[in-house]
Amino acid sequence: MQKRRQLTTLLATALMAATLTQAANGTPASAADPAPGVADLTQDLDKILNASNLAVARSGVVVKSAATGEQLYAQDAGKIFLPASNTKLLTSAAATDTLGLDYRFTTGVLSSGRRAGSTVVGDLYLRGTGDPTMLAADYDALAAKVAGAGVKLVTGELVADDTWFDDVRLGTDWAWDDEPYYYAGQISALTASPDTDYDAGSVIVSVAPGDKAGAPAKVTTTPETDYIKIENHATTGAETDVLVNRVHGTNTVVITGTVAGTYDEWVAVNDPTGYAASLFRKALANHGVRVLGATGRGATPAEAKSVAERQSMPLGELLVPFLKLSNNMHAEILTKAMGRKVSGKGTWDAGLAVTTAFAKANGIKNVRLRDGSGLSRLDGVTPGELTAYLITLRAKPWFTTWYDALPIAGNADRFTGGTLRSRMRGTAAADNVHAKTGSLTSVTGLSGYVTSADGEPLVFSILTNNYLTGNPKTTVEDAIAVRLAQFKRDTPVDATAQLRSAPPAGEDLGLECSWVKPAQC
Numbered sequence: 448m449q450k451r452r453q454l455t456t457l458l459a460t461a462l463m464a465a466t467l468t469q470a471a472n473g474t475p476a477s478a479a480d481p482a483p484g485v486a487d488l489t490q491d492l493d494k495i496l497n498a499s500n501l502a503v504a505r506s507g508v509v510v511k512s513a514a515t516g517e518q519l520y521a522q523d524a525g526k527i528f529l530p531a532s533n534t535k536l537l538t539s540a541a542a543t544d545t546l547g548l549d550y551r552f553t554t555g556v557l558s559s560g561r562r563a564g565s566t567v568v569g570d571l572y573l574r575g576t577g578d579p580t581m582l583a584a585d586y587d588a589l590a591a592k593v594a595g596a597g598v599k600l601v602t603g604e605l606v607a608d609d610t611w612f613d614d615v616r617l618g619t620d621w622a623w624d625d626e627p628y629y630y631a632g633q634i635s636a637l638t639a640s641p642d643t644d645y646d647a648g649s650v651i652v653s654v655a656p657g658d659k660a661g662a663p664a665k666v667t668t669t670p671e672t673d674y675i676k677i678e679n680h681a682t683t684g685a686e687t688d689v690l691v692n693r694v695h696g697t698n699t700v701v702i703t704g705t706v707a708g709t710y711d712e713w714v715a716v717n718d719p720t721g722y723a724a725s726l727f728r729k730a731l732a733n734h735g736v737r738v739l740g741a742t743g744r745g746a747t748p749a750e751a752k753s754v755a756e757r758q759s760m761p762l763g764e765l766l767v768p769f770l771k772l773s774n775n776m777h778a779e780i781l782t783k784a785m786g787r788k789v790s791g792k793g794t795w796d797a798g799l800a801v802t803t804a805f806a807k808a809n810g811i812k813n814v815r816l817r818d819g820s821g822l823s824r825l826d827g828v829t830p831g832e833l834t835a836y837l838i839t840l841r842a843k844p845w846f847t848t849w850y851d852a853l854p855i856a857g858n859a860d861r862f863t864g865g866t867l868r869s870r871m872r873g874t875a876a877a878d879n880v881h882a883k884t885g886s887l888t889s890v891t892g893l894s895g896y897v898t899s900a901d902g903e904p905l906v907f908s909i910l911t912n913n914y915l916t917g918n919p920k921t922t923v924e925d926a927i928a929v930r931l932a933q934f935k936r937d938t939p940v941d942a943t944a945q946l947r948s949a950p951p952a953g954e955d956l957g958l959e960c961s962w963v964k965p966a967q968c
Contacts, residue, residue: 487939492520495926500917507830513838513904524831528910531885532773533892534821539770541805542781543845548763552578556593557751570603572747573727575637576611577780578759579647582640583670583726590730592755604740607724608747611636612783612793620823627693629713634779638719639726641669645768647776648719652691655709656683664706674725675700766852771865775820782819810835830908833894837906856880871925875932889913893924899934
């Protein structure tokens, strides 16, 4: 009897120690063994993460119940990882909370001096606040409003006012050789986009074959603009092998190679302010408004009077192209917009301070942000805290709108599935997983929400750094997400046949599809 009491005491002491350890690690204590489904899940995720291409890499993976916060799986939960575009989970939520779903960007036309009939005796100001949705057609409509207000002549200059933001155009840590590409476009309070993906500060350069083999290729731009200079050395050939490159620090675009069919390249312009002003000046001329002076730069005088104005769609709608297509420029513009609202400074430092404070108030204590999009290789977050953050966001009044704007696995519609539209098709994760993708060279991530086979809401974060071969998107991220969609607490499941073994023909999952722009995204 004495030995039995001693054994009981030892077991109780051990159980208490285990309970305290679980509590210290943030894992709810349980006197029972894990449910069969949980143990089975752990075994399967361990197998997935034992992939040979991860041997030299680092993977942080955390899965939690969104309903209770219970941690169901963890590997390196507290380690810092590069998040790539998973950074947008922080930026988008902070912007929604700070600016509000009804926030709109305003682009205005104002005049200084006096009005004499149809003449503005003074300058005409084009003032922006960062609207990434301004198309050439919108500048045309704005010019039409100016003409409709009875203005036919401006004796002074057309002054571009981009002072809502500072004049720092590129992120501190961005690679210089990314500068010609639309996904690393320059940030300005005055900008323009070529289409309704709203890639601010870019132009589409289209290269088409000529009339016969060997003939010069035909080059056009969308929108039509003479702001960039085209040097066309491309010719018509039997295959399309063409390079479109903007010369560093200039607006000269050099085109070489051969084309057999039309090829489109999205090119970031140098100085979006000048680009936007040139589109507007051309539109004014088309509507019969003559500006005698040159195009200048400067702040709009406080006494200037409004002539015309255009407001963007509300932020609640902008979240869709922003998150579905992982638009880097939206992230950076919203970062500066937050800084402007909170501290009166449209700078990266001011905006990142807002995002960091929001993250820390909602479950992320260990975070380093150098930009809003995740292009920087100095951004850092832990998967454990990212999942805690995702749980906290569920209580926000704007959560449903934000959640619906996340990419949805396997949904072929581009503005529904977004960067996940070609992934996890035909699996339990399709039309189930709402998550943010992310990729840089040797970096990939997927973090978000999934509903289990039992109907239990789960959150997960999968961040992988430093892999050298075999992109982990399908073999790790998709495999884990599909397995979570199959998860049942009390029943082991056969997960061997669910994951689609190969992407559709022609699809390259080596990069997030928003980086390779054309049809597959």
